[in-house]
Amino acid sequence: MTSPHTRQPDSVQRIMITVLVALLPGIAAYVWQVGAGILVNLAIATAAALAAEALMLRLRKRPLWITLSDGSAVVTAWLIALILPSIAPWWLTVTGVLVAIVMAKHLYGGIGQNPFNPAMAAYCAMIVAYPALMSQWPSVDGADFATQVHLILGGSREIDGITGATALDAMRTGLRNQNDVHSILGTGVFGFAGGRGWEWIAAGYFVGGLFLLARRVITWHLPLGFIVGMGLMAGIFWLVAPESFPSPLFHLASGGAMLAAFFIVTDPVTGASSSLGKFIFAAGVGIIAWIIRTFGVYPDGIAFAVLLMNICVPLINRATQPAPVGKRKSP
Amino acid sequence: MALNSLRGGIEPDAHKKESSETPIRHVPLPSRLVVPLVQSSQESARTIITVGDRVLKGQCIGEAEGAGIAIHAPASGTVAEIGYYPMAHPSGLTSQAIVIEPDGEEHWITYEPLDPATASRDELILRIQASGIVGMGGAVFPSHIKARSKTETLLINGAECEPWITCDDRLMRERASAVVTGSAILAHLTGARQILIGIEDNKPEAIAAMRAAVCDMEPVALKCLDADKITVIAVPTRYPSGGERQLTRILTGIEVPPDKRVTGFGVQCFNVATAYAVCRALLHGESMVSRIVTVTGNVERPGNYETPLGMPIAELIALCGPKPGTTRILMGGPMMGFTLPSLEAPVTKGCNCLIAASAELFPPSEPEQPCIRCGSCVNVCPIELQPFEMYWSSRAKNFDSARQYHLFSCMECGCCAYVCPAHIPLVDYFRFAKSEIRARDEEQKAADQARARFEFRNARLGREKAEKAARMAAKAAETRAKSAGEAALIASAVDRTSAAARTPRDRQS
Ligand code: SF4
Ligand code: SF4
Numbered sequence: 001m002t003s004p005h006t007r008q009p010d011s012v013q014r015i016m017i018t019v020l021v022a023l024l025p026g027i028a029a030y031v032w033q034v035g036a037g038i039l040v041n042l043a044i045a046t047a048a049a050l051a052a053e054a055l056m057l058r059l060r061k062r063p064l065w066i067t068l069s070d071g072s073a074v075v076t077a078w079l080i081a082l083i084l085p086s087i088a089p090w091w092l093t094v095t096g097v098l099v100a101i102v103m104a105k106h107l108y109g110g111i112g113q114n115p116f117n118p119a120m121a122a123y124c125a126m127i128v129a130y131p132a133l134m135s136q137w138p139s140v141d142g143a144d145f146a147t148q149v150h151l152i153l154g155g156s157r158e159i160d161g162i163t164g165a166t167a168l169d170a171m172r173t174g175l176r177n178q179n180d181v182h183s184i185l186g187t188g189v190f191g192f193a194g195g196r197g198w199e200w201i202a203a204g205y206f207v208g209g210l211f212l213l214a215r216r217v218i219t220w221h222l223p224l225g226f227i228v229g230m231g232l233m234a235g236i237f238w239l240v241a242p243e244s245f246p247s248p249l250f251h252l253a254s255g256g257a258m259l260a261a262f263f264i265v266t267d268p269v270t271g272a273s274s275s276l277g278k279f280i281f282a283a284g285v286g287i288i289a290w291i292i293r294t295f296g297v298y299p300d301g302i303a304f305a306v307l308l309m310n311i312c313v314p315l316i317n318r319a320t321q322p323a324p325v326g327k328r329k330s331p
Numbered sequence: 332m333a334l335n336s337l338r339g340g341i342e343p344d345a346h347k348k349e350s351s352e353t354p355i356r357h358v359p360l361p362s363r364l365v366v367p368l369v370q371s372s373q374e375s376a377r378t379i380i381t382v383g384d385r386v387l388k389g390q391c392i393g394e395a396e397g398a399g400i401a402i403h404a405p406a407s408g409t410v411a412e413i414g415y416y417p418m419a420h421p422s423g424l425t426s427q428a429i430v431i432e433p434d435g436e437e438h439w440i441t442y443e444p445l446d447p448a449t450a451s452r453d454e455l456i457l458r459i460q461a462s463g464i465v466g467m468g469g470a471v472f473p474s475h476i477k478a479r480s481k482t483e484t485l486l487i488n489g490a491e492c493e494p495w496i497t498c499d500d501r502l503m504r505e506r507a508s509a510v511v512t513g514s515a516i517l518a519h520l521t522g523a524r525q526i527l528i529g530i531e532d533n534k535p536e537a538i539a540a541m542r543a544a545v546c547d548m549e550p551v552a553l554k555c556l557d558a559d560k561i562t563v564i565a566v567p568t569r570y571p572s573g574g575e576r577q578l579t580r581i582l583t584g585i586e587v588p589p590d591k592r593v594t595g596f597g598v599q600c601f602n603v604a605t606a607y608a609v610c611r612a613l614l615h616g617e618s619m620v621s622r623i624v625t626v627t628g629n630v631e632r633p634g635n636y637e638t639p640l641g642m643p644i645a646e647l648i649a650l651c652g653p654k655p656g657t658t659r660i661l662m663g664g665p666m667m668g669f670t671l672p673s674l675e676a677p678v679t680k681g682c683n684c685l686i687a688a689s690a691e692l693f694p695p696s697e698p699e700q701p702c703i704r705c706g707s708c709v710n711v712c713p714i715e716l717q718p719f720e721m722y723w724s725s726r727a728k729n730f731d732s733a734r735q736y737h738l739f740s741c742m743e744c745g746c747c748a749y750v751c752p753a754h755i756p757l758v759d760y761f762r763f764a765k766s767e768i769r770a771r772d773e774e775q776k777a778a779d780q781a782r783a784r785f786e787f788r789n790a791r792l793g794r795e796k797a798e799k800a801a802r803m804a805a806k807a808a809e810t811r812a813k814s815a816g817e818a819a820l821i822a823s824a825v826d827r828t829s830a831a832a833r834t835p836r837d838r839q840s
Binding site for chain 1: 338688703706709715719753756762
């Protein structure tokens with residue numbers, strides 16, 4: 001046995017459990033604002049992820065328990081459930097999870113080796129394959145729990161009256177129709193910052209993110225990088241033309257921005273390694289996401305932005321490799 | 332005084348109280364003392380006794396060779412044997428050692444004490460070498476080499492940042508005055524203008540004792556340096572603040588690059604136990620024949636033991652009453668120490684701590700999981716390396732890349748492995764990569780040398796051939812000249828036969 005002979009009682013499992021705990025405020029807000037259907041989706045995703053993980057480990061002849069219990073599959077599952085519409089049919093969720101665990105994770109060699117964020121790969125695959133289903137979001141207070149479960153379990157999709165445009169969709173459509181930002185925000189879809197009701201969920205993620213920072217599971221470089229990247233782009237255009245570009249606050253409170261800032265760009269495996277690299281990576285995601293939201297056709301650009309930045313990680317790492325103590329060029 | 336902070340670092344459980352609360356105890360003499368000829372990081376000593384000789388305690392039994400140090404009999408007695416013995420080394424290396432059977436009389440032979448104020452610098456430095464003084468923090472670098480180079484600031488390292496170890500703590504508490512005197516002498520030798528004594532703030536008694544000793548300095552120390560030039564500084568408890576470079580940074584703010592020595596930056600660093608040994612050697616003429624060893628962990632009587640050098644580790648442990656469940660003995664601290672392959676090895680100058688490890692105190696590490704690139708290792712690395720990048724490269728045997736991530740700057744402090752949530756034995760990977768790279772460099776060097784030898788041989792053969800050809804040509808020319816001369820002689824002597832005589836000789840050559 002070799003040094004060190006003593007270890008801090010820390011584990012991958014503890015980190016993953018902390019992440020799951022940090023997601024709880026956001027999930028609670030989700031249940032409160034949109035309904036408990038999300039819990040069913042979370043359960044389906046979790047079961048599918050564990051089954052897929054176990055299967056892949058068996059196929060790859062890897063020890064089962066140690067990886068299965070590390071919690072990483074559950075974190076991926078929860079993120080997928082939270083970024084898919086919460087009334088999506090069960091098979092859509094399961095397919096998404098399979099894409100994440102089987103293709104994005106295990107085909108690349110399992111945890112630690114995958115270059116692409118599994119949850120984001122799943123989202124992109126699903127939105128390309130099922131664009132219609134992926135844009136059916138429940139409106140706040142639109143569907144009771146029974147209806148949500150009915151839809152999740154694959155019941156006939158009579159969705160008039162229970163779905164609604166998301167804040168990002170409403171904004172995009174309004175702007176296409178030559179309305180100005182101010183009048184669009186006047187419609188009932190919007191609350192004080194982002195989508196009515198949804199902004200509370202974003203707030204929940206924000207609180208959970210602060211918890212992760214406090215527990216030192218993540219460092220500030222990533223969330224701040226994302227917020228600065230997205231906020232800066234949005235801010236510049238908003239200052240120049242406030243009637244055609246919504247404010248930074250709107251962008252940060254809408255769609256998956258808060259989830260991305262604290263739970264998605266913070267995936268250590270697929271991100272950059274140095275502190276500066278992390279900041280650049282996250283800022284890149286924020287900037288690209290804003291560009292796709294503003295000029296692209298997809299409802300939210302975060303998933304594509306993350307995958308694009310995943311590709312850049314080796315480059316970022318090479319450019320930002322820190323010098324060891326005493327070797328810095330200027331002190 | 333404003334302190335700089337250590338970069339990275341960790342705060343493991345200190346476990347100091349187990350051994351720090353009892354005074355230093357003396358160890359009864361064992362039946363045999365095994366004194367290795369190599370006691371420093373330099374050349375081994377040259378034996379000057381033979382089997383059967385009677386020796387006194389402190390008597391030189393091996394003279395210093397080159398930059399090495401002299402070695403001494405740790406007790407009076409008889410030289411029983413000179414042979415190979417296992418040493419305290421991770422690989423269970425054996426080394427030549429002199430075995431002494433003590434007679435129990437403890438008759439000392441001491442040198443004439445020197446007065447630092449009147450003795451010449453050379454004399455003092457030679458005495459340090461002749462007394463066998465090396466760095467006592469574990470590096471066992473000969474102190475006379477360090478004392479010889481001039482410096483601005485002298486750092487005295489009493490940080491003792493590794494968990495469990497308390498020998499420096501006890502030394503400072505009980506013998507602060509001698510430590511301060513030794514430090515002042517070292518300042519005198521190195522020309523240092525000030526002394527900074529760094530002690531981790533989890534040792535308030537030691538700090539108080541050292542401060543008191545500075546206020547009440549011995550006259551001989553005052554001749555070396557004014558008391559107001561000596562500062563005792565409490566440094567925050569954070570491993571590895573006691574690393575030479577780390578302490579230098581904390582106390583002076585100077586960042587020494589990993590490939591440079593601190594000496595080049597106007598700083599010189601000695602351990603408190605080294606300063607103490609210098610005081611004993613110069614002012615009392617005592618050679619280094621014992622050291623304080625912390626014995627702790629799973630033993631009945633943990634504490635600090637003034638142990639004769641050469642005492643078999645097994646006997647020292649036995650004195651402290653190992654408890655059932657002891658699975659192995661660690662030498663050094665839990666962060667950088669190693670498991671002793673053999674307890675027959677003797678206590679040597681670098682042996683600051685022995686820890687009896689049990690499964691409760693040192694649970695076996697959990698199974699290794701894949702790296703999740705969480706960056707915890709990066710945050711704690713005191714050299715600001717990227718351990719996980721070095722790990723990925725080493726694992727893939729991509730050694731060039733590992734080197735580019737500054738593998739050779741790694742001090743193997745173990746902070747990264749300590750925090751890694753995937754339980755990866757990172758330091759093992761780094762040691763492996765370093766040894767592979769060294770082996771490869773060696774091979775490369777050997778190949779280069781072989782090629783150089785081959786080319787040299789070719790060149791030599793070519794030259795020899797050319798020389799031989801030249802020699803032969805010269806000889807031929809000489810022969811020709813001679814024969815020409817002879818011919819002329821003959822020609823002049825025997826006119827008529829000259830033409831006939833020359834022709835066959837020409838044909839011959
Ligand atoms: S601490 Fe361990 S798991 Fe985390 S990045 Fe470093 S090596 Fe990888
Ligand atoms: S062992 Fe090496 S890489 Fe790890 S923290 Fe210490 S210096 Fe850094």
